[in-house]
Amino acid sequence: MSSLSSLAEEQSQLSVIYRRLDELRAQLRARLAETQHHAGGTPEARSQRDAASYRYAERLAQYEAVEQGLCFGRLDLRDGDRLRIGRIGIHDSDHPLLVDWRAPAARPFYVATAITPHDVTRRRHIRTRDRTVVELDDEILDLAAATDRSLVGEAALLAALAANRTGRMRDIVETIQAEQDGVIRSEPGGVLVVQGGPGTGKTAVALHRAAYLLYTYREQLAARGVLIVGPNATFLRYISQVLPSLAETGVLLATPGDLFPGITARRPEPPDVAEIKGRSVMTAFLAAAVRDRQRVPGHPREIEVDRHVLHLTAANCEPARQRARASGLRHNLARPIFTAGVLDALAAQVADRIGADPFWDDPLGEADALTSPNLLDATDLADIRSDLAANPSVQAALHSLWPLLTPFQLLTDLYASPGALARAAAPPALSTDPPTPVSQAPAQPLLTPAECRLLHRDPGGGWSPADVPLLDEAAELLGEDDRVARVAAARDLARRLAYAQGVLDITAGSKSYELEDDDEAAIPNIADVMEADMLAERLEEREFRSTAERAAADRDWVFGHVIVDEAQELSPMAWRLLMRRCPSRSMTVVGDLAQSGALGAPKSWSDVLTDYVADRWRLAELTVSYRTPAEIMEYTRRVLATADPAITPPRPVRSTGVDPWEATGTMADLVARVSYEIGSVSDGRLAVIAPAGHRTALSAALPELTAGLPPDLEARPELTTGLSPDLEARPELTTGLLPDLEARPELTTGLLPDLEARAVLLTVAQAKGLEFDTVVVVDPDRIRTDSPRGANDLYVALTRPTQRLGVFTLLPS
Numbered sequence: 070m071s072s073l074s075s076l077a078e079e080q081s082q083l084s085v086i087y088r089r090l091d092e093l094r095a096q097l098r099a100r101l102a103e104t105q106h107h108a109g110g111t112p113e114a115r116s117q118r119d120a121a122s123y124r125y126a127e128r129l130a131q132y133e134a135v136e137q138g139l140c141f142g143r144l145d146l147r148d149g150d151r152l153r154i155g156r157i158g159i160h161d162s163d164h165p166l167l168v169d170w171r172a173p174a175a176r177p178f179y180v181a182t183a184i185t186p187h188d189v190t191r192r193r194h195i196r197t198r199d200r201t202v203v204e205l206d207d208e209i210l211d212l213a214a215a216t217d218r219s220l221v222g223e224a225a226l227l228a229a230l231a232a233n234r235t236g237r238m239r240d241i242v243e244t245i246q247a248e249q250d251g252v253i254r255s256e257p258g259g260v261l262v263v264q265g266g267p268g269t270g271k272t273a274v275a276l277h278r279a280a281y282l283l284y285t286y287r288e289q290l291a292a293r294g295v296l297i298v299g300p301n302a303t304f305l306r307y308i309s310q311v312l313p314s315l316a317e318t319g320v321l322l323a324t325p326g327d328l329f330p331g332i333t334a335r336r337p338e339p340p341d342v343a344e345i346k347g348r349s350v351m352t353a354f355l356a357a358a359v360r361d362r363q364r365v366p367g368h369p370r371e372i373e374v375d376r377h378v379l380h381l382t383a384a385n386c387e388p389a390r391q392r393a394r395a396s397g398l399r400h401n402l403a404r405p406i407f408t409a410g411v412l413d414a415l416a417a418q419v420a421d422r423i424g425a426d427p428f429w430d431d432p433l434g435e436a437d438a439l440t441s442p443n444l445l446d447a448t449d450l451a452d453i454r455s456d457l458a459a460n461p462s463v464q465a466a467l468h469s470l471w472p473l474l475t476p477f478q479l480l481t482d483l484y485a486s487p488g489a490l491a492r493a494a495a496p497p498a499l500s501t502d503p504p505t506p507v508s509q510a511p512a513q514p515l516l517t518p519a520e521c522r523l524l525h526r527d528p529g530g531g532w533s534p535a536d537v538p539l540l541d542e543a544a545e546l547l548g549e550d551d552r553v554a555r556v557a558a559a560r561d562l563a564r565r566l567a568y569a570q571g572v573l574d575i576t577a578g579s580k581s582y583e584l585e586d587d588d589e590a591a592i593p594n595i596a597d598v599m600e601a602d603m604l605a606e607r608l609e610e611r612e613f614r615s616t617a618e619r620a621a622a623d624r625d626w627v628f629g630h631v632i633v634d635e636a637q638e639l640s641p642m643a644w645r646l647l648m649r650r651c652p653s654r655s656m657t658v659v660g661d662l663a664q665s666g667a668l669g670a671p672k673s674w675s676d677v678l679t680d681y682v683a684d685r686w687r688l689a690e691l692t693v694s695y696r697t698p699a700e701i702m703e704y705t706r707r708v709l710a711t712a713d714p715a716i717t718p719p720r721p722v723r724s725t726g727v728d729p730w731e732a733t734g735t736m737a738d739l740v741a742r743v744s745y746e747i748g749s750v751s752d753g754r755l756a757v758i759a760p761a762g763h764r765t766a767l768s769a770a771l772p773e774l775t776a777g778l779p780p781d782l783e784a785r786p787e788l789t790t791g792l793s794p795d796l797e798a799r800p801e802l803t804t805g806l807l808p809d810l811e812a813r814p815e816l817t818t819g820l821l822p823d824l825e826a827r828a829v830l831l832t833v834a835q836a837k838g839l840e841f842d843t844v845v846v847v848d849p850d851r852i853r854t855d856s857p858r859g860a861n862d863l864y865v866a867l868t869r870p871t872q873r874l875g876v877f878t879l880l881p882s
């Protein structure tokens with residue numbers, strides 16, 4: 070019970086903090102208006118203004134985002150000092166009013182105990198509603214009264230855990246526990262693996278770690294950005310409010326399907342196809358597919374050029390192919406070497422015809438006999454070559470032998486051709502090039518004929534998430550022929566240099582007329598301090614874009630830190646892609662091996678990481694389940710034992726006194742059960758988790774389960790945009806969030822379940838990482854048998870509720 074005087078004291082201090090926040094917001098609004106008021110000016114001035122505007126808007130968004138729960142804690146220190154802890158740091162002149170939760174000074178709020186008090190005598194949790202203090206919860210850190218309780222701020226924590234869910238994840242900044250704090254504040258270098266059972270706060274910790282790293286290592290990370298990878302778009306929507314509420318906006322949230330700029334890969338695909346595409350052998354498979362596009366004619370081909378019939382043969386193309394391959398350049402970059410070689414061979418044929426010296430072998434013409442048999446000189450040959458290069462028939466022949474390829478074209482052609490698939494899969498020993506030494510044992514094919522058949526598909530229809538790492542691998546193998554872009558950039562630089570030189574000439578020229586006074590002559594002129602190239606660089610016209618936006622658009626972008634959530638789901642090929650985006654290997658890998666539903670899932674974290682960092686990674690384990698009450702945890706034990714007997718389930722922190730129920734019956738019985746649960750969930754959320762095969766029947770029987778496509782969709786346009794209404798109204802908070810969904814609303818219609826609805830129908834894959842007050846799992850046996858990793862899927866489904874669990878077996882109708 071909070072005493073009235075304590076409440077009044079906290080209220081008065083809270084009002085001071087909010088007053089200061091209002092002042093800071095007003096200052097920022099004024100500065101923002103000032104920069105937006107100016108228009109025109111030099112490109113440099115415009116660019117600087119845009120950057121300043123962006124900074125002010127971003128800061129303002131941060132100040133707006135912390136309105137709720139701005140101050141949530143107080144530390145009373147042994148020396149009599151008091152620190153108030155909040156979502157951001159706020160100063161009044163040089164006096165700190167509020168300490169940012171990420172600052173070192175705030176750390177004791179999360180880790181101090183009676184036994185290790187860190188100079189804290191009292192920790193106070195302050196609950197507020199809007200700008201009013203509603204409750205205080207004090208812990209006196211007194212060794213005499215110490216118990217072995219391991220929870221920090223237990224009352225506040227249990228209140229947070231018991232609260233109804235909203236369909237959106239909340240931040241946990243007020244009640245972070247000591248083991249979680251250790252992970253959040255771990256240094257950014259190297260790979261940190263965070264392993265923990267369901268509900269141990271892995272996602273929460275990952276998001277708070279991103280906020281912590283951006284705060285503590287801002288210099289280092291702001292320019293390169295932080296990437297957070299989550300399993301699917303529904304999950305990203307679920308977590309998308311956490312970072313803005315922690316006043317951090319500069320993070321790119323993406324699914325693996327978003328990681329190839331220019332496409333949003335959402336094409337559904339059978340798990341066995343995705344599994345094949347995810348195998349590491351696909352690296353060799355794609356390399357073989359690229360080599361297969363570097364051809365020499367199987368049969369001699371004739372090309373007619375200006376009435377000459379020229380011959381393209383394996384013999385005259387093979388040296389060119391070998392030279393191009395030996396260059397070590399990537400396919401598109403090596404192409405000029407190949408085309409040059411073939412053009413030389415064709416030019417030689419033309420030269421033979423038109424330049425042959427008829428008297429070369431004349432026995433009387435001794436002088437002739439010593440010279441070349443051909444009358445054409447090097448210039449003539451060069452002319453012939455360039456005529457040939459411009460000839461459409463020659464161009465078509467070169468294209469068919471060694472085409473310029475995009476990753477999209479390579480994969481589209483490969484999937485569409487059973488022959489190309491078979492050639493790419495052939496064991497290296499059977500491929501003709503390069504020849505394998507006879508002594509070497511013949512290698513296995515990379516894929517079986519049946520697996521190749523699974524990959525076969527017609528062009529069109531979009532890309533699946535499993536295609537994305539293959540597109541990325543293909544981009545690496547093909548390389549980009551950026552000669553045209555480089556020429557354009559050089560021209561642009563020349564233009565800017567000429568302009569800059571003109572500016573300097575004018576200012577230098579004007580100096581001699583204007584500056585007669587010695588004092589004025591001492592004032593440096595732009596021409597004195599800047600060379601033309603420097604000025605040209607500063608005049609570079611740049612559209613201002615945030616780090617997250619630039620990162621999302623650039624395949625070669627290298628992130629400062631990468632956080633992977635539900636990391637157990639990623640395929641070896643997806644890891645290759647992610648490692649390319651983070652050569653520094655500053656990564657946080659968060660997951661639970663026992664929850665993996667993917668075919669070909671890793672058995673250990675070493676399996677995933679050894680190829681990239683050997684054994685140089687560190688492991689942190691989270692052992693306490695905050696989500697799942699003891700009764701439900703106990704019930705799931707049996708399933709976990711079949712999924713992976715070696716795994717110890719996490720320890721629950723609370724119990725609800727409500728045991729899970731089990732029932733068997735018809736669809737009508739299920740409807741009655743679910744309707745009852747919906748009625749009793751009050752303002753919380755319920756999910757029915759069922760095998761995909763039951764989807765149609767269940768949505769017909771239970772229309773209140775929105776099944777991803779709410780019946781009143783027209784009345785709720787916000788559901789079709791992929792952004793929640795509040796984010797739409799606040800574009801600054803959406804920077805980098807779900808950019809693809811914004812641009813492609815059709816993808817969200819019916820594909821993203823509405824988690825904010827009272828009740829929703831989901832498959833296990835859709836429910837991964839989410840949680841609800843009540844969950845009804847339908848047909849557990851079918852979930853178990855639907856996939857080779859069905860026991861893991863069932864474990865995931867059963868561990869989604871925070872309060873109530875029902876398990877219903879449907880009788881066949």
Ligand SMILES: Nc1ncnc2c1ncn2[C@@H]1O[C@H](COP(=O)(O)OP(=O)(O)OP(=O)(O)O)[C@@H](O)[C@H]1O
Nearest residue numbers: 241244245246267268269270271272273695696838
């Ligand atoms: N310290 C904490 N204070 C308050 N709530 C917490 C705390 N830690 C975790 N939670 C809550 O517990 C729930 C589970 O957290 P989270 O989703 O991060 O777990 P997870 O380990 O990622 O689970 P899963 O593996 O099932 O996806 C969330 O509602 C989260 O807010």
